Amino acid sequence: MPLTRIALRAGKPADYRQALTQGIQRALTDVFNVPEDDIFMVITEHDASNFVYGRNYLDIERSDDLVLIQIAANNTRTVDQKKALYKRIADNLAESPGVRREDVFVNLVEVLKENWSFGNGIAQYAI
Structure with a gap:
C-alpha cells in the first residue's frame, strides 16, 4: 500500500541504494504492519544543482548525503505510529548503509483508501 519515493x-x-530500500521496507513492515511483498519504491538521483535543501533548517546539520524519503500511505495510523516509523527508518538507515540520522528526511503523505489502484484499473481498497 505505501508508495515510497527516495531522492x-x-x-x-x-x-547503497538497495540498503536504503531494504531499511525503509523493514520499518514499514515492522511499524506500519505492511506485508513484506507490498513494496513499491522509486529512487531518483540528482546532480548537485538539482538537489537543493536547507543545510541547517531547524538546527539540524545536513550533509550532501541527505536522503529525502516521501511515503504515500493510507491515513489510518496514529501519531505515535508515525513517530515510531520515522525513528525506525533513521535507525535502520544509520545501521545500513550508514546514513547519518541528521541526513534522513521523511515526509508522510496520507491518502484515502479509494485513492489507490494496484492494477487492472480497479480500486482494490475502495469499500
Missing part, C-alpha cells in the same frame, strides 16, 4: 545525490553504488 538522493547521484553517485551512490547499487548496494
Whole structure:
C-alpha cells in the first residue's frame, strides 16, 4: 500500500541504494504492519544543482548525503505510529548503509483508501 519515493545525490553504488530500500521496507513492515511483498519504491538521483535543501533548517546539520524519503500511505495510523516509523527508518538507515540520522528526511503523505489502484484499473481498497 505505501508508495515510497527516495531522492538522493547521484553517485551512490547499487548496494547503497538497495540498503536504503531494504531499511525503509523493514520499518514499514515492522511499524506500519505492511506485508513484506507490498513494496513499491522509486529512487531518483540528482546532480548537485538539482538537489537543493536547507543545510541547517531547524538546527539540524545536513550533509550532501541527505536522503529525502516521501511515503504515500493510507491515513489510518496514529501519531505515535508515525513517530515510531520515522525513528525506525533513521535507525535502520544509520545501521545500513550508514546514513547519518541528521541526513534522513521523511515526509508522510496520507491518502484515502479509494485513492489507490494496484492494477487492472480497479480500486482494490475502495469499500
